[in-house]
Amino acid sequence: MPRKRRILVDLDAIGADIYAEWLGRFNARFGTSMVIEDVTQWDIGKCVPDPEHPEQRTYMYAILEQEGFYRSLRPLPGFIEGVNELHEDGNEIIIATATQVPIAAKEKMEWVFEHLPFIGRKNIYIGYSKNVLVADGLIDDGPHNVEAYRSEHPRALIASVQYPFNDAGRAHCDLYVEGGYKDMAATWKKFVEFFRNNR
Numbered sequence: 777m778p779r780k781r782r783i784l785v786d787l788d789a790i791g792a793d794i795y796a797e798w799l800g801r802f803n804a805r806f807g808t809s810m811v812i813e814d815v816t817q818w819d820i821g822k823c824v825p826d827p828e829h830p831e832q833r834t835y836m837y838a839i840l841e842q843e844g845f846y847r848s849l850r851p852l853p854g855f856i857e858g859v860n861e862l863h864e865d866g867n868e869i870i871i872a873t874a875t876q877v878p879i880a881a882k883e884k885m886e887w888v889f890e891h892l893p894f895i896g897r898k899n900i901y902i903g904y905s906k907n908v909l910v911a912d913g914l915i916d917d918g919p920h921n922v923e924a925y926r927s928e929h930p931r932a933l934i935a936s937v938q939y940p941f942n943d944a945g946r947a948h949c950d951l952y953v954e955g956g957y958k959d960m961a962a963t964w965k966k967f968v969e970f971f972r973n974n975r
């Protein structure tokens with residue numbers, strides 16, 4: 777019997793619609809109209825409309841520490857169905873998500889319990905460096921994550937989705953869905969197909 781494959785699945789911007797709520801709260805505070813296309817680099821603090829403003833950058837990161845922030849995030853279209861299909865295909869799914877904020881760690885666990893009850897509570901890793909986990913595949917939008925994972929695990933299958941901020945990760949991915957952030961339901965179909973076609 778072939779070995780069960782292990783696939784690491786990121787949460788933010790892969791499974792949870794973090795930018796809608798994040799930018800929404802920021803815009804509500806400052807009366808701005810930031811959209812995802814304004815987030816052109818990983819460090820979102822450098823993308824605020826007025827970098828000289830005394831509070832915009834710090835507030836952007838403070839949102840991540842607001843109680844209820846993560847719990848309020850909606851699952852991205854196609855995510856629950858896609859993870860369920862990969863799970864049904866016999867893959868071992870590990871939710872691998874980073875945070876450095878205690879309240880977010882708690883709420884991320886609760887979020888997974890609510891939205892992915894079939895995953896199991898033992899299959900959630902909250903940490904920072906995903907490359908310390910050994911797996912056959914990774915689904916992630918973070919350019920630093922895909923680069924580090926490729927470097928340590930040259931044979932892993934790495935799938936990602938284009939966002940305005942992650943061009944630097946492109947070269948390290950086996951699948952990088954162009955324009956995929958605009959249609960995550962279609963992107964998730966491509967992720968599932970990719971792992972089915974590469975066994």
Ligand SMILES: [Mg+2]
Nearest residue numbers: 786788789917
């Ligand atoms: Mg992410």
